[in-house]
Amino acid sequence: MTLLITLDALQTLDAIERRHSFAAAAEELHRVPSAVSYTINKLEEDLGVELFDRSRRKAELTAIGRLVLEQGRHILKASQELTALVRQAADGWETELRICIESVLTCDPIYELIEAFQQIQPKTEIRLSEEVLSGSWDALIDGRCDLVIGAEGTAPAPGYAMHSLGHVVFEFAVAGGHPLTELPMPIPASAIQSYPTVIVADSSQRLPTRSAGLLDGRSRIYVPSIEHKIAAQCKGLGVGYLPRHRITRELAQGKLELLSLDAPRPPTEISVAWSRSNTGKGLKWFVEHLKKMEFDPLRGILTQSL
Incomplete structure (x- = not known):
């Protein structure tokens, strides 16, 4: 299917509106003015509409031209974000990192880690979830999360790495x-x-x-x-x-x-767990920083120097 509206045409239209003239847009786009005029004329011809009102001294966008520009800017933004995500993935950073937190823990210390992570990698989308008991391991093995914080017991299957955080009383x-x-x-x-x-x-x-x-x-x-x-x-x-x-x-x-009961419950060891096959830079960053944290039975996870 032939696209009538190209990214190049939208970029040209956007530049004309921002710079208020065809000549200034041509300068920004490093083109000759005739090339800018040709791009707009071709777009108007393909769409069968006038994007600019040329009856006045200064060309102004028509109502339809304004519609194309406003919607086109959403497309341009999406294109830019897609390009950034592709480059990010090629560099080893995940586009999305899914972190599962065992219900026994609170999220406050994890929020502090996320805040620090966003300072160096704001484009990675963080998705938090909460699971209980075997649900944490289930989410990791089933691929619903990349990292578990607070997993109890040992891994129910091979291929997973663990780091102990301490014991919950x-x-x-x-x-x-x-x-x-x-x-x-x-x-x-x-x-x-x-x-x-x-x-x-x-x-x-x-x-x-x-x-x-x-x-x-x-x-x-x-x-x-x-x-x-x-x-x-x-x-x-x-x-x-x-x-x-x-x-x-x-x-x-x-x-x-x-x-106190005559048969008290023993403390439960909790750990950080992740798949050994996952080599994402975001996962590695969180694991490294979680290894600098320890669990205090009275106050919860305490962050160390990042």
Whole structure:
């Protein structure tokens, strides 16, 4: 199919409008004025419309000419962005980098990393997602993300690299004033059976789902994220283990209270994980900087000098 409107014609039209004359546009485009006039005349002939009103002393765009210019500038911008993306990809930088954050973590430290990354590579589009338990590994293996922050356990398949961030401490928490707070510590597992357990549902789509910190409660309430689990337990809807670094404010405000059980939950190791076959410069940058970060069980990930 023959294109009636070419990028060259749009660039010429754009230059004429910005420079307010054919001669000035020719100078900007490094052409002779006759070449600029020919390009516009040819475009008008191909479209069968007049783009300039030549009845006046100074040629001005017609309504249709203005329409072609305004829409054409969107095309020119898209063309420029496509050219930049191609050059970026050829240089090894990803056009898009997908980062999965395990629900047990907060995004605040990652936002700081993204801000630093944008200073050196603003053209790479960052896409964040949240997964739970096996969902993080599932997203990486299934190709839905390039990098996982906070992956639990070992890689369920070969070909993936990992770097440990540290251990998450989980504490058994109940709403302030909950009946369990009246019992002597440590609380036996049998005492919990009268209360629902709040559980974060595994978000895996393909890998076998799993659960962590299950309690022998009479009923269970499934929620989609740690944030929802915290809210549900603050309202007294159920009990369960929560990551210590995520409930500092709720404890200080008395919305939650920590209790000790006769069988405490051990800390959980979390890691950064990525495919060894992924050689993108953006991924490499994030991995290098995440290796300079450590996890504090009370405050979360702390950034080091970038």
